Amino acid sequence: MKKTIGFLLAGVVGGIGSGMFGIGGGIVLVPIFGLLLAFDQHKAQGTSLVALIPPTGLLAVIAYAKAGYVFWLTGALLIPGLFLGGILGAKLANRINPRRMRQVFAVLLFLLGAWQAFGASKR
Amino acid sequence: MPFIVLLIGLCAGVLVGLLGIGGGVLLVPAMVHMLHMDQHAAQGTSLFVLLPPIGLGALLEYRKKGDVDLRAGIFCAIGMLFGGYIGGLIAVPMSSARLTQWFGVFLMISALLLWGKASKPAPPPRLAISPEGQP
Numbered sequence: 402m403k404k405t406i407g408f409l410l411a412g413v414v415g416g417i418g419s420g421m422f423g424i425g426g427g428i429v430l431v432p433i434f435g436l437l438l439a440f441d442q443h444k445a446q447g448t449s450l451v452a453l454i455p456p457t458g459l460l461a462v463i464a465y466a467k468a469g470y471v472f473w474l475t476g477a478l479l480i481p482g483l484f485l486g487g488i489l490g491a492k493l494a495n496r497i498n499p500r501r502m503r504q505v506f507a508v509l510l511f512l513l514g515a516w517q518a519f520g521a522s523k524r
Numbered sequence: 525m526p527f528i529v530l531l532i533g534l535c536a537g538v539l540v541g542l543l544g545i546g547g548g549v550l551l552v553p554a555m556v557h558m559l560h561m562d563q564h565a566a567q568g569t570s571l572f573v574l575l576p577p578i579g580l581g582a583l584l585e586y587r588k589k590g591d592v593d594l595r596a597g598i599f600c601a602i603g604m605l606f607g608g609y610i611g612g613l614i615a616v617p618m619s620s621a622r623l624t625q626w627f628g629v630f631l632m633i634s635a636l637l638l639w640g641k642a643s644k645p646a647p648p649p650r651l652a653i654s655p656e657g658q659p
Contacts, residue, residue: 404596405599408595408596408599408600408603409599409600409602409603410603411600411603412599412600412601412602412603412604412605412607413603413604413606413607413610414603414607415600415603415604415607416603416604416605416606416607416608416609416610416611417607417608417610417611417614418607418611418630419546419548419571419604419607419608419611420571420607420608420609420610420611420612420613420614420615421611421612421614421615421626421630422548422552422567422611422615422626422627422630423548423551423552423566423567423568423569423570423571423615424545424546424547424548424549424551424552424567424570424574425540425545425546425547425548425574425579426546426604426607426608427540427543427544427545427546428543428545428546428548428549428634428638429634430544430545430600431543431544431545431638431641432634432637432638432640432641434596435641436637436640436641438596440593440596441591442641443586443589443591444591444592444593445544446543446544446586446591447544447583447586447587447589447591447592447593448544448591448592448593448594448596448597448600449544449545449597449600450540450544450579450582450583450586450592450597451583451592451593451594451596451597451598451600451601452597452598452600452601452604453540453545453546453574453577453578453579453601454577454579454580454583454597454601455577455601455605456575456576457601457604457605457608458571458572458574458575458604458608459575459605459608460605460606460608460609460612461571461608461609461611461612462568462571462572462575462612463609463612464609464612464613464616465564465567465568465571465572465612465615465616466568466572467616468564468568468616470564470565470567470568470569470616471565471568471569471571471572472561472565472568472569473569473572475529475555475559475561475569476569476570476572476573478526478529478530478533479529479530479532479533479536479551479569479573480533480573480576480578481530481533482530482531482532482533482534482535482536482537483533483534483536483537483540483547483573483578484537484576484578484580484581485534485537485581486533486534486535486536486537486538486539486540486541486547487537487538487540487541487547487578487579487580487581487582488537488541488581488582488585489537489538489541490537490538490539490540490541490542490543490582491540491541491542491581491582491583491585491586492541492585493538493541493542494541494542494543494544494585495585495589502542502543503543503638503639503641504639506539506543506638507635507636507638507639508635508639509635510549510631510632510634510635510638511631511632511635511636511639513553513628513631514627514628514629514630514631514632514633514634514635515628515632516628517553517556517624517625517627517628517631518624518625518627518628518629518631518632519628520624520628
């Protein structure tokens, strides 16, 4: 029971991140699974992917679409690449050292975040 | 132009499989900087892209190795449905510049979490919520 509530709460937190920032929420879920719920890394990632299968962002998309913030055509073009890239990435994750890869990605993400956060104030 | 869009999708897809995430963290900045969309439009479009089960292929790869906790994932998904709506309601009325700043801060925090996770391979299961097989 406690576990179930934990999973639901993890979902709500991931969902708020998802709706606020237009992302899948996995970037929030994977650390929650790994650091708080003590899943090992591959299991955290596999389980996060389960949570991303149903259209969990539906209500959020509706909220954005009402305000005219959805570009349908660009979105449709992005979908095939994501699907194929996903299989490719999963095969890579099972082969290469995902730890090093994650560190590289973390650095890139941090730089991108800093650029966004500080670049925006100049506009 | 469509070629760039397809390529962005593929790059984000590799992250889907590699890191078990949705790929939106790459899609949103790529749409803002490469396709010159504003922050709200990039986020709304990213959410739309993530509606179909784009991670299904990746999920099946993980499933082959037994690295999937279905029950945890399903409960998480239920929570995300409502959390997503709350997040959308918070973001839509914000100004695009402010939202971009928040997004940047969010990326930096995610990066730190990701780094922490990468350098700590096996945390001891000591919290109230424990993994399968423990009370």
